[in-house]
Amino acid sequence: MSAAESPALPPIAILGAGSMGGAILHGLVGSGLAAGGIVATNRTPAKAVSLAHLAGVTSVDLASHPEGNRDAAASARIVLVGVKPAMVPDLLREIAPALRPGTIVVSLAAGVTIETFTSILGPDVAVLRSMPNTPAIVGEAVTGLAPAPGVSTEDRQLVRRLFETCGVVVEVGEDQIDALSTISGSGPAYVFLLVEELTKAAVGKGFTDAEARIMAEQTFIGAAALLQASGEDPAELRRRVTSPKGTTERAIAVLQDAHLDVVFAEATDAALARARELAAG
DSSP states (O other): OTTSSSSOOOOOOEESHHHHHHHHHHHHHTOOOOOEEEEEEEHHHHHHHHHHHSEEEEEETTTTOOOOOOOOHOOOSEEEEEEEEGHHHHHHHHHGGGOOOOOEEEETTTOHHHHHHHHOOOOTSSEEEEEGGGGGGGGGEEEEEOOOOOHHHHHHHHHHHHTTTTEEEEOOGGGGGGIIIIIIHHHHHHHHHHHHHHHOOOOOOOOOOHHHHHHHHHHHHHHHHHHHHHHHOOHHHHHOOOOOOSSSHHHHHHHHHHHHHHHHHHHHHHHHHHHHHHHHH
């Protein structure tokens, strides 16, 4: 079903429309499906003002409206919780009395368990835990989605449609959310790091900063577009670029000798260990 054919989404509240909440907000607005309206809250007037121009968005400054989170939650069918993980329990206690039966609450907070949500919100609220990534702002996110036990198929599909306005959705058990975060959640940073390093290599070959940046960035953008458009396995696309006994083959050999498979396994293991530390408090 295309975005044009998809039913409009019900009223949505985004409590804490910072980096991730703001990315989801922009994706929702860009989709044109948030016809029920969106209320977004932020602690600072400057952040609230920066979102106020978005079509269909009511941007609330909590400094001026201390009851803004409760009011936003009371008006919404779907509530996205985007505040920092340490702030989540207090926020849930604040909004719990205002939630109507049948409200869906979705966590954007890393390391906060579904049990934390359900223990505070009670049985009349459907809870899902999500792990989007920042390309949501351009409609190209990967979002991991884990429902609490007992969440209805209808509610799960509704939340899935919300996140599909910002990209693709992978449904997993909660026990896989932290592992997913080490791949797609942190993954954009890995890509940006690779672009940084390739840019430095180009500067080292005598190109200007501007030339190096164009070459490195557009190479990643173009390769990703080719991967998406072709539907081919990335290993096959790599082979097509790597002519036998050619220059690319020599470069790939150096990269493989650096044991990138081990490096990425160790990096994602480190991220997973930190996610578990955060979950443990």
